[in-house]
Amino acid sequence: MDINALFTDEGLRAFTSTVRDQHVRDAQQYGQIADIVRRRLEQTPIDGDRWMAKKLRAWKVSRQVKAMQKASEEAASKAEALYATYVNEVLELPQRRQLAAARKAERKQGRQAAAGAAVAKSLNKTVTALTGPTEQVPGAVSQARPAEFVAPDNPWNQWPMAAGGEQAPTRTINDYFANGDGR
Incomplete structure (x- = not known):
């Protein structure tokens, strides 16, 4: 043989x-x-x-x-x-290895394309946020949340009032600790 x-x-x-x-x-x-x-x-x-x-x-x-x-x-x-x-x-091993390498390259290209799309989307959001929407008046500041109004009979008198109202004077640490005497 x-x-x-x-x-x-x-x-x-x-x-x-x-x-x-x-x-x-x-x-x-x-x-x-x-x-x-x-x-x-x-x-x-x-x-x-x-x-x-x-x-x-x-x-x-x-x-x-x-x-x-x-x-x-x-x-x-x-x-x-x-x-x-x-x-x-x-x-059959060489053929299987070639197929595996081709699939790996295809997955890599897909991941790169997805990452590129994500970066483009992020940049688009950034540009939109920096330029601002077109209906906003130039120089105006948009508020994240509406103003809070506090009733005048508030027992604590520590919360700031709405725009135009009275505010309590800013307190310091000496107001809380009497022995501080400003040292």
Whole structure:
């Protein structure tokens, strides 16, 4: 067998097919032999056997041949798995890597486009906010919230009044702590 031919698609396919077919034939033969051995031993009494001794002895012996059958079936499936793994991990790998690199580049371009759109939107908002809306009178200051009006009978007299009303004088720390004396 040429070892270099084994590392080609056709060479490995031929090898695994040959091995698989051999193991499948062996498994079939082992199954037939196990059935023959079991039936023959079930019908052959040995002096001193009790009522289930023949069947138990037949099962014990034929189970060894059944284990050989199972091992051959598993070897046949492993031969197919060898070929599938070789195709997946060796032959198709360069193509999968190229596809992955193309998808990665596409995602990167999409992220860059999204970031560019977000920056453009932010800049547009900034320009709009700095230039102000067209209906605003130049020089006027817009209020974030309406003025609060406090009733004149406010017991605390500390809140500022609305525009044009009286305001309490600004308090200092000395108003709160008598011992401060302005030091």
